[in-house]
Amino acid sequence: MKLQQLRPLLLAALAATALGSALAVHAGEAEIRKNLGRIPQFAKIDEVTKAPLPGLYEVRVNGFDIFYTDEQGNYLLQGSLFDLKERRNLTEERVAKLSEVAFDKLPTKDAIKMVRGNGKRRLAVFADPNCGYCKQFERDLMKIDNVTIQLFLYPVLGPDSVTKSRNIWCAKDKAKVWDDWMQRGVMPANAECDTAALTRNREFGQKYNITGTPTLIFADGTRTPGAIPAAQVEKQLSAVN
Structure with missing residues (x-):
């Protein structure tokens, strides 16, 4: 099969992969929100996004408070996430970015x-x-x-x-x-x-x-x-x- 004939198939495969990834993230977010809802005193969740560390999700509440959880929302971490190689406090950088006021x-x-x-x-x-x-x-x-x-x-x-x-x-x-x-x-x-x-x-x-x-x-x-x-x-x- 020629390259010209392969190109549409490759694009379709990439699109399907991207869609599957997006759906997985959405499904993961829904499960995280549901499971963290088991904690009565936990604040309303503003946002759930993938954290820089694979398998870890960032959970943002009260605008600027950052927590971390697994992809099912069964565990909850509070504290700073560090990139030791780059010597960066990723949580601190994230909060600083969220705190910016135009x-x-x-x-x-x-x-x-x-x-x-x-x-x-x-x-x-x-x-x-x-x-x-x-x-x-x-x-x-x-x-x-x-x-x-x-x-x-x-x-x-x-x-x-x-x-x-x-x-x-x-x-x-x-x-x-x-x-x-x-x-x-x-x-x-x-x-x-x-x-x-x-x-x-x-x-x-x-x-x-x-x-x-x-x-x-x-x-x-x-x-x-x-x-x-x-x-x-x-x-x-x-x-x-």
């Missing part, structure tokens, strides 16, 4: 915009006015120039955080009142206005699993939690802007 999708209308220098570089910060680490970070952030900062008030530390965030958001000069409080301890004056933006910030943070403050989001969507030093902020800004 910078251009950030609801900047609900943020306080602060421009320093030429403002060409971009950084978003979720912060609580009563967060000690946020105050430390704000002092370090003053060393960074040529950046536009989108500050999202994220009051998650109690009722007083909500009150202070309201007073800052409703101030005539939001950025100045924020800086005065965070860096100099000048209490924000009482102010009233529409604070729906603060509610939307909390909803956004819950959706994207922002669980601590400060949380930084860089222009490439990468997220960094915690009060990192100015040198690290500078390095990440330079890498992505």
Whole structure:
């Protein structure tokens, strides 16, 4: 048989193999979901996909929590999967990828915009006015120039955080009142206005699993939690802007 005659048969065989593989994955996912459902306290499963290790499946719940199971869902593992040859934490990389937030999708209308220098570089910060680490970070952030900062008030530390965030958001000069409080301890004056933006910030943070403050989001969507030093902020800004 000539090559031209074999080609359609080969393509059909490849298509059948791909379809069979897809059906097997789907069947495996259904069985995994069914069997893991035997655990009453297990969260609703967001996604089941093949893990990098053959025979292992990744089970994602609560948006960013990763578990591993076999292809029947009879065993469940919690922890990090490492590629020892490449010296990579595959679970950590996966969570980092899932945690990315497209910078251009950030609801900047609900943020306080602060421009320093030429403002060409971009950084978003979720912060609580009563967060000690946020105050430390704000002092370090003053060393960074040529950046536009989108500050999202994220009051998650109690009722007083909500009150202070309201007073800052409703101030005539939001950025100045924020800086005065965070860096100099000048209490924000009482102010009233529409604070729906603060509610939307909390909803956004819950959706994207922002669980601590400060949380930084860089222009490439990468997220960094915690009060990192100015040198690290500078390095990440330079890498992505």
